[in-house]
Amino acid sequence: MLKTALTDWHAAHGGRMVDFAGWSMPVQYDSIMAEHAAVRTQAGLFDVSHMGRLRFSAPEAETLLDRLATRKIAGMPTGRIRYSLMCNSEGGILDDVLVYKLRELDGQERFWMVVNASNREKILAWLQQHDPNNSAGLTDLTLQTAMIAVQGPQAVGVVDQLLDLDVAGMGYYTGQFVQYQGYPLLVSRTGYTGEDGVELVPPAEHAVALWETVLARGADLGFRPAGLGARDTLRLEAAMPLYGHELSESINPAHADLGFAMTLKDRDFVGRDAILAAQQQSDARVRVGLELEGRRPGREECPVMIGEQTIGVVTSGTFAPTLQKPIAMAYIDPAYRALGTTVEVDIRGKRHPAAVVKLPFYSRS
Amino acid sequence: MKPEELKYLESHEWALMEQQGTDLIATIGISAFAVEQLGDIVHMELPSVGGSVTAGDEFGEVESVKAVSSMYSPVSGEIVDVHTAILDNLAVLSDDPYTQGWLLKVKVSSPSDKLLDFATYQAQCESH
Numbered sequence: 001m002l003k004t005a006l007t008d009w010h011a012a013h014g015g016r017m018v019d020f021a022g023w024s025m026p027v028q029y030d031s032i033m034a035e036h037a038a039v040r041t042q043a044g045l046f047d048v049s050h051m052g053r054l055r056f057s058a059p060e061a062e063t064l065l066d067r068l069a070t071r072k073i074a075g076m077p078t079g080r081i082r083y084s085l086m087c088n089s090e091g092g093i094l095d096d097v098l099v100y101k102l103r104e105l106d107g108q109e110r111f112w113m114v115v116n117a118s119n120r121e122k123i124l125a126w127l128q129q130h131d132p133n134n135s136a137g138l139t140d141l142t143l144q145t146a147m148i149a150v151q152g153p154q155a156v157g158v159v160d161q162l163l164d165l166d167v168a169g170m171g172y173y174t175g176q177f178v179q180y181q182g183y184p185l186l187v188s189r190t191g192y193t194g195e196d197g198v199e200l201v202p203p204a205e206h207a208v209a210l211w212e213t214v215l216a217r218g219a220d221l222g223f224r225p226a227g228l229g230a231r232d233t234l235r236l237e238a239a240m241p242l243y244g245h246e247l248s249e250s251i252n253p254a255h256a257d258l259g260f261a262m263t264l265k266d267r268d269f270v271g272r273d274a275i276l277a278a279q280q281q282s283d284a285r286v287r288v289g290l291e292l293e294g295r296r297p298g299r300e301e302c303p304v305m306i307g308e309q310t311i312g313v314v315t316s317g318t319f320a321p322t323l324q325k326p327i328a329m330a331y332i333d334p335a336y337r338a339l340g341t342t343v344e345v346d347i348r349g350k351r352h353p354a355a356v357v358k359l360p361f362y363s364r365s
Numbered sequence: 366m367k368p369e370e371l372k373y374l375e376s377h378e379w380a381l382m383e384q385q386g387t388d389l390i391a392t393i394g395i396s397a398f399a400v401e402q403l404g405d406i407v408h409m410e411l412p413s414v415g416g417s418v419t420a421g422d423e424f425g426e427v428e429s430v431k432a433v434s435s436m437y438s439p440v441s442g443e444i445v446d447v448h449t450a451i452l453d454n455l456a457v458l459s460d461d462p463y464t465q466g467w468l469l470k471v472k473v474s475s476p477s478d479k480l481l482d483f484a485t486y487q488a489q490c491e492s493h
Contacts, residue, residue: 032430033405229431295408295452297428319407319430348426350410 004049005146005207015227021117023050026227035226036233036321039193043152043218044226045211048192052120053145053201054127056111057137064127064136065099065111068270070253072263076101078109081173081188085253085261086123091274092249094126095119096241096261098190105177105184111136112186114147116243130270146207150214151197151234153364154221156189159198162217163187167198181206192231194238195364237320239289239329239360245300245315246287246329254278255331257287257359285312285331289359290345292352295319297326298345304330305344305351311336314345320361327361328354366463368397372439373486374421374479377402379463380439382473389473391440395427397462398490403429406455411468416444420477424469436468439477446470 002023011017015026025047028035038044056065066073071084078101086094100112115123120142127138150159160167165178167187175188186201202210215223232242241247246256253262254275264272278284292298297319304312312332320327328345336343339358344351371379377399381392400406408428418424418438425436448468451457457465481489 027431028404031404036430233430295428296410297407297433299433319428321405321430 002050004047005204006047006049006148006211009208009211010047010225010227013225015225018228020228021050023117025050026225028227028229029225032227032229032233033321035224035230038222038224039152039195039226039230039234040322041153042222043150043155043158043197044193044224044230045215046149046151046226046231047146047211048149048199049142049146049204049207050117051142051147052115052117052123053141053147054113054115054124055139055141056113057139058135059109060131061111061136061138064131065113066267066269068126068130069097069099070262070269070271070275071099072267073099073111074267078103079174079176081175081190083173083261085247085258086126087253087271087275088249089270089274091252091254091271091278093243093247093251093253093256094249095123096243096247097123100175100188102175102177102186105179119243144204145201146204146210148200148202148207148211148214149191149193149197150200150218150223151191151193151195152223153196154218154223155195155197158214158218158221158223159187159200162214185210192240193234194240194360194362195234232316233318233321236316236318236327236329237322237360237362241287241329242316251331252278252284254281255284255286282334284334286334286337287315288312288330288332288337289357289361290314290317290328290330290343290354291357291361292326292328292345292354294352295326296347296352298328298347298352298354302328302348303346304332304354305346306336311343322362329359332356368463369483371463371483372476372480373483374437374439374477375481375486375489376435376437378437378439380476380480382476390445391442391471391473391476392467393424393439393469393471394462394467395436395458396486396490400458400462400466403427403431403434405430406458409452409455409468411447411449411452412444414444414447418442418444418469418471420475421479438471439480440471440473441475441477442471442473444469445472
């Protein structure tokens with residue numbers, strides 16, 4: 001099993017370790033509820049080093065990424081980060097990624113990309129297939145670097161002070177390299193929790209020291225390490241899709257309610273024709289949010305019913321710690337997508353009333 | 366109730382066997398180890414009084430934030446009482462899993478042949 005630079009730290013500090021996409025990762029330290037609450041009210045630290053970090057050293061990367069990303073990459077301003085999908089020519093989603101255009105400390109601009117751990121090998125192969133001579137200068141830096149997400153209302157303030165950098169002044173979805181303790185550190189205003197926050201990418205050998213420093217600086221404010229369990233409940237409340245659940249090769253982006261992740265006009269990219277065609281398809285199931293009555297969560301694969309008719313299926317569900325009720329994302333027949341529509345979720349043979357609600361379930365004030 | 370006096374299934378349910386008149390009554394719950402492993406329990410699905418359970422078969426579900434897990438019956442018999450009030454106070458499962466955290470009372474027709482004593486069960490938990 002693969003280990004991040006922080007895997008041993010987690011195991012030594014009470015992390016309950018699980019295999020996640022081939023990596024040994026902490027699902028929780030103490031209580032998912034407590035870790036979740038810390039992120040909503042103070043801050044939590046997540047080791048997200050299992051995510052794939054790819055660096056492109058040549059300017060040709062711009063053309064390559066623009067051809068493969070659903071979002072426009074050509075002409076992206078330096079310092080910006082874009083959430084995008086990558087599709088195959090049939091419009092099936094290969095991954096959801098972040099594309100960074102960064103000025104590195106040598107003054108050169110380079111593209112970086114962060115991909116899902118479970119899709120890293122697939123995306124590397126996909127990039128190689130479209131750029132067999134590697135004119136984009138792709139290197140996989142996943143193992144040489146680490147990635148620490150500091151998420152929560154207090155996160156920016158603490159990182160700001162630590163780095164002596166105006167992180168608060170950085171726009172959301174921007175990033176920059178800084179020199180910190182003699183090494184290059186990538187700082188970005190990104191995250192996957194629905195809270196304000198920062199993600200830090202240090203060289204792997206500096207990860208433990210950086211993690212412990214941030215944790216210590218935030219100790220009085222209630223910072224705590226958080227695991228993949230809280231990461232999942234946080235992203236679900238924020239209605240952020242998760243690959244393998246709301247996104248897959250059998251789902252077309254046109255049906256995923258992710259219009260913001262696509263630039264369709266005046267450009268061409270792999271999968272565009274299929275997405276345009278799918279937009280005309282009026283009967284395909286679409287992503288919606290469901291709020292269930294009672295306290296029993298409907299989880300992935302639970303059928304969504306109206307009477308005896310199956311109209312959809314749950315792709316992710318949990319008991320929402322902030323909202324204190326069961327929530328789910330589901331793909332359902334578009335005829336029933338209107339907010340307020342009453343449906344039933346079949347949880348292992350028992351029907352539970354639910355309503356279609358607006359996404360996200362939670363948004364920070 | 367003292368955990369040392371209970372019988373256990375490998376799947377972390379406990380049973381207290383008590384003779385009441387001519388009937389053998391089993392009180393059933395889940396172990397402190399199970400509660401700790403599940404973390405943040407948010408819901409339980411319990412059966413109804415008058416129904417029956419079969420040793421080794423599922424009698425209900427416990428939902429944590431993370432996942433749903435089945436609960437298996439240590440005995441066969443008829444359900445004579447169900448602790449439905451626990452649904453409004455699931456915290457007692459962490460505070461007192463062996464007394465206030467009871468889930469079912471069953472008139473036993475036959476116990477499971479896979480019941481473990483406390484020491485054997487404890488050794489199994491520690492090997493995890």
